[in-house]
Amino acid sequence: MAPNVLSTSPSSDLQLPMPKDLSSLFVPSMQGPIKSAFKSVMGNPTLAMINMAGGVPHPDTFPILRLQATVRTPNVSESPGEGTLVIEKATSSQSTESLDELLQYGDGCGVDSYCRFLHKHTQRTHNPPYAGWGVIASCGNTDAIGKAVSLFCRPGDALLVERWTFPGTLSSLRAAGVQPVPVALDSEGMVPDDLDRVCAAWSSETPLRAVYMVPTGQNPTGATMSAVRRKSIYAVAQKHNLAIIEDDPYYFLQLPQYGSDSSTDVGEQPESLLPSLLSMDTDGRVIRLDSFSKILAPNLRCGWITAPRYILNKLQIINETTTLQPSGVSQGLISSMLNDTWGMDGWNAHLRQLRATYARRRDQFVQMVERHLSGLVEYTVPAAGMFLWMKIRFGSAAHADPTAMPRLLETMKKCGVMMAPGMPFSSTGPSPSDHYLRAAFALVDVGMFEPALIRLAQSIVAIRDSSAGDSQDPAKIQLVSPVGPVKSR
Ligand SMILES: Cc1ncc(COP(=O)(O)O)c(C=O)c1O
Numbered sequence: 001m002a003p004n005v006l007s008t009s010p011s012s013d014l015q016l017p018m019p020k021d022l023s024s025l026f027v028p029s030m031q032g033p034i035k036s037a038f039k040s041v042m043g044n045p046t047l048a049m050i051n052m053a054g055g056v057p058h059p060d061t062f063p064i065l066r067l068q069a070t071v072r073t074p075n076v077s078e079s080p081g082e083g084t085l086v087i088e089k090a091t092s093s094q095s096t097e098s099l100d101e102l103l104q105y106g107d108g109c110g111v112d113s114y115c116r117f118l119h120k121h122t123q124r125t126h127n128p129p130y131a132g133w134g135v136i137a138s139c140g141n142t143d144a145i146g147k148a149v150s151l152f153c154r155p156g157d158a159l160l161v162e163r164w165t166f167p168g169t170l171s172s173l174r175a176a177g178v179q180p181v182p183v184a185l186d187s188e189g190m191v192p193d194d195l196d197r198v199c200a201a202w203s204s205e206t207p208l209r210a211v212y213m214v215p216t217g218q219n220p221t222g223a224t225m226s227a228v229r230r231k232s233i234y235a236v237a238q239k240h241n242l243a244i245i246e247d248d249p250y251y252f253l254q255l256p257q258y259g260s261d262s263s264t265d266v267g268e269q270p271e272s273l274l275p276s277l278l279s280m281d282t283d284g285r286v287i288r289l290d291s292f293s294k295i296l297a298p299n300l301r302c303g304w305i306t307a308p309r310y311i312l313n314k315l316q317i318i319n320e321t322t323t324l325q326p327s328g329v330s331q332g333l334i335s336s337m338l339n340d341t342w343g344m345d346g347w348n349a350h351l352r353q354l355r356a357t358y359a360r361r362r363d364q365f366v367q368m369v370e371r372h373l374s375g376l377v378e379y380t381v382p383a384a385g386m387f388l389w390m391k392i393r394f395g396s397a398a399h400a401d402p403t404a405m406p407r408l409l410e411t412m413k414k415c416g417v418m419m420a421p422g423m424p425f426s427s428t429g430p431s432p433s434d435h436y437l438r439a440a441f442a443l444v445d446v447g448m449f450e451p452a453l454i455r456l457a458q459s460i461v462a463i464r465d466s467s468a469g470d471s472q473d474p475a476k477i478q479l480v481s482p483v484g485p486v487k488s489r
Contacts, residue, residue: 002060004458011164011311012383013131013132014131016130016131017129017130017131017282017283018131018132018284019079019131019132019283019285019297019308019310019317020283020284020285021310022241022243022284022285022311023306023310024204025152025209025210025241026151026152026314027150027151027152027153027154027157027241030314032153032316032385032408034314037236038145038176038375047056048472051243053215054105056104056105057073057104057473059089059103059166060098061102062089062099062100062101062284064087064089064103065089065319066083066087066089066099066232067086067087067099067100067126067329067333068085068086068087068254068381069084069333069337070082070083070084071083071084071085071341072350073341073342073346074240074342074349074350074352074353080153083341085103085333085336085340085341087332087333087336088375091258093336093339093340094339094340095113095116095190095335095336095339095340096332096335096339096340097111097112097113097332097335098180099332101328102105102328102329102331102332103329104328105324105326106321106325106326107316107324107325107327107329108136108315108316108317108318108319108324108358108404109137109159109281109316109319110136110137110304110310110325110326110331111137111328111331111332111335113170113298113335113339114137114261114302114331114332114334115135115136115137115304115337115393116339117335117338117339118135118137118222118290118304119135121344121347122135122278122304122306123271123382125273125276125279125308126275126276126279126401127279127280128279128281128306128454129280129282130281130282130284130308131282131311132284132308132309132310133284133306133307133308134306134307134308134309134312134428135304135306135312136305136312136319137290137302137303137304137305137314137325137326137331138291138303138304138305138326139301139302139303139323139325139326140291140298140301140302140303140326141157141247141249141289141290141291141303142168142474143295143303143323143335144247144289144291144303144305145166145168145169145212145245145247145289146172146176147170147288147315147318147322147342148210148245148289148305148315149169149173149176149178149210149212150176150318151174151243151246151287151314151315152175152209152210152243153173153176153178153319154176154178154481155176155177155178155208156177156179156206157178157179157209157454158179158180158181158206158208159173159178159180159182159208159210159211160181160185160195160198160199160208160210160211160212160233160242160426161173161181161182161183161184161211161212161213162182162183162189162190162212162213162214162218162221163182163183163184163185163214163420163426163427163428164185164218164220164221164389164425164426164427164436165180165202165218165219165220165250165427166213166214166220166247166425167206167248167424167425167427169212170424170425170427171211172402173454175487180238180402180427181198181202181427182427183195183198183211183467185218185221185223187216187221187222187333188223188224188225189213189214189218189221189224189225189229190211190213190222190224190229192226192229192232192233192236194250195236196212196239197234197241198237198416199240199242200240202297208240208242208461209242209243209319210243210244210245211237211242211243211244212247213233213243213244213245213246213247214242214247214248214249214250215230215233215248215251215277216248216250216251216253216254216274216385217250217251217254217277217359217382217383217384217385217386217387218385218386218387219250219385219425219438220387220389220420220422220436220438221380221383221387221389221438222380222382222384222387222388222389223382223389224254224274224384224385224387225274226274227274227275229359230274230276230277230280231276232278234277234280234281234416237285238283238285242285243285243286243287244277244281244285244286244287245287245289245291246277246278246286246288246289247286247289248276248277248288248289248290248328249289249290249291249293249294249303249384250294250384250386251273251276251290251292251293251384251387252273252295252351252354252355253295253353253355253358253384253386254273254274254355254383254384254385255274255358255359255362255382255383256355256359257383258362258363258366259363259383266373271285271344276288278306283402284311286306286442287306287307287311288303288305288306289303289305290303290305290306291303292331292334294386295354296348298334299435300326300330300334301326301327301330301467302330302331302334303326321483331381347483349356352440354477358385358386358442359444361386361441361442361446362381362382362388362441364441364446364449365388365439366381366388368450368453369388369451369453371391371453372454373428373453373456373457373460374458376391376392376393376457376460376461377390377391377392377393377425377437377460378391378393384442386440386441386442387438387439387440388438388439388441388442389436389438390436390437390438390439391435391436392405392408392435392437392460393460393461394435394460394464396463397464398435398464400432401432403433404435404463405423405434405435407420407463407466408435408459408460409421410422411459411462411463412455412456412459415433415455415456415458415459416455416456417451417455417456417459419438419439419440419454419456420437420438420439420440421436421437421438422434422436422437422438424436425438437456439452445451
């Protein structure tokens, strides 16, 4: 069975400050000591004990006898090959548990070897500047967001969010009866002065206790906070004693400047990456959420949470009444790949290759936008992630026309191109002048960028002209480059 929350070793903590105690910000049901239901049933059995406490099946009944996977092996020499990893039923490898252990019930923290790698990785990448931080496994950031929010917000409470934000978070807040409180965004993400203003003006009976943000390659705007912006946001959170939920699935998709040589310019890991909020967290007020979805594969459903240990203990208890931990098969595959096959160097080479791939896609997409949408959209070239956020310039006739966006989407559909409208990302509800589209340049073939953007341009012109009285029936728009169906999601 995996040990309790992995935390920094006492020797590495010696020079570091203790985290501030934020437990007064927890919802009342999470304050004070809470006993883990799991542990109160299972206890901590010693080897000498004949343990008959749990409803735990015997591994001899598990029908999966061996797990074998062929994985890409990135390496520093730019020529990825393939490697095989094998997880045996009863024998653990040097660093990964046996299949029997992976398939057995575990606690709310995650598989030991999986967490150990991520602990090492977090130390190396973010080096949190306080004592007693740790990591636990999550089933990805969607899972982790809901759990982190539930620590600080009850139904009727409020959570600070970016004015445009991840719809999964908005849905989770809606389901939990938590009110999103919008904070202004600019091309560098959440605006510190506005965060300060909203907090200072807050007069509701229930205080603001936490702020949620996506600091890198923000979804949907693609905005990335500079190091200076991150420091200012952290200072405002300190001033108003807010916990920070740092949802950062695009952190490792930081891209070189647009127009530079993207194949050679991605830089070494992790020194060339922007500092995370966790890396400046002297107070221990950041709950950092990382996910493998965008950097390995989404349906592994695996991620990890980094926070002060006493906060992780609460999240562990929430895990033990919900998911327990991600699938042991997923954790075992990841652990074996990272620990046994790739090692830290291979992992870093993989992340570098990923950044180069996304940089090439971003550059090619933006070039096509420049070529076909000049004057029709406004945008900032994203410095991370997979999204280009465009404000549509319909012209003055359609400026506040509430039908302009629905008509544009309908026209785009007829033309055979789909992008996400701004509305589901809005933390303030729909507004007739919210004329935004989010295009993701991660999935479709690069060769589809041009026809997609030509279709978008034609659709915008059709709506702009029809609003100006120069009507063109969208059904009659000629497709410049007809293409077959393209798989999208
Ligand atoms: C900002 C943000 N948070 C969380 C998620 C969901 O991540 P996961 O697949 O780890 O649940 C996404 C996915 O699109 C996202 O953009």
